[in-house]
Amino acid sequence: MMSESAHFTFGNEAEIEDLGGGLKRQMLGYNHELMAVKIWFDEGITAYTHSHRHSQVTYVVEGEFHFMIDGVTKILKPGDSCYIPPHAEHGATSPTGGILIDTFSPAREDFLEE
Template sequence: MQKQSAHFSFGNETEIEDLGNGLKRQMLGYNEELMAVKIWFEKGAIGYNHAHRHSQVTYVVEGEFHFNIDGVTKILKPGDSCLIPPFADHGATCPTGGILIDTFSPAREDFLED
């Protein structure tokens, strides 16, 4: 894993990775302890349930998301956020299309692998 991103990141110069299935990801900044990522969901896209060792806070920038964390589902809209503890089963669907900012601690090493 690279140790950290550049100190400044410009949205129009930073790669946007197409993850498939209506999802795109852009790295905003990271070091070994913290990572922020912007995620675009097309209308109807699903972030399938999964779990990982990282603490995660997600902030809804745009759209409506149906978030499931350990079997509890809530509808989140712009300005809302959620905390996902380590190893919690979680996922989201986006019926409208939208944008999230995900933060992780420590950084998601798997997002940086070639």
Template sequence: MQKQSALFLSGNETEIEDIGGGLKRQMLGYNEELMMVKVFFDKGAEGYVHAHRHSQVTYVIEGEFHFSINGEVKVMKPGDSCLIPPHADHGAVCPTGGILIDTFSPPREDFLEE
């Protein structure tokens, strides 16, 4: 894993990776302790239920998300956020299309593997 991103990243120049299923991801910065990622959802796209060892905070930039954490479902809209504890089952469906900002601690190593 790379230890750190560049100190300054331009949103217009930073790669947006197509991760399939109507989802795209843009790395916004990371080091060995923290990572921020912008996630783009096409209309109807789903971030399937999964769990990982990382603490995660998610912030909704645009769109409507039906977010599930450990079986509890909430509708989240712009300005809303949620905390996902380590190992919690979570996922989201985006009926409108939208954008999330995800932060992880520690960073998601699997996002940096090539």
């Protein structure tokens, strides 16, 4: 069974996981129904095209991102967001490098197993 995060997460204390390939991830909060994650992209990095059973909303904090969802690509900048339905093929490239906040429902169990 999945645990849940602490009620408060402090950005300067929470672990930042180096995923390799110019990506880093920090867990912000979660239970079995919901998860929020901060993602850093180095300049020019592409996150591979993939799909999953979770609903996802992504918010752009910093940088420029070229998001592809089900074959449609849009450029997102700080303050922009996108909704990715369950099982939709999606991926992103950041020509500038940047930071995203990803939210998932239900939580991504695979993020906690790694």
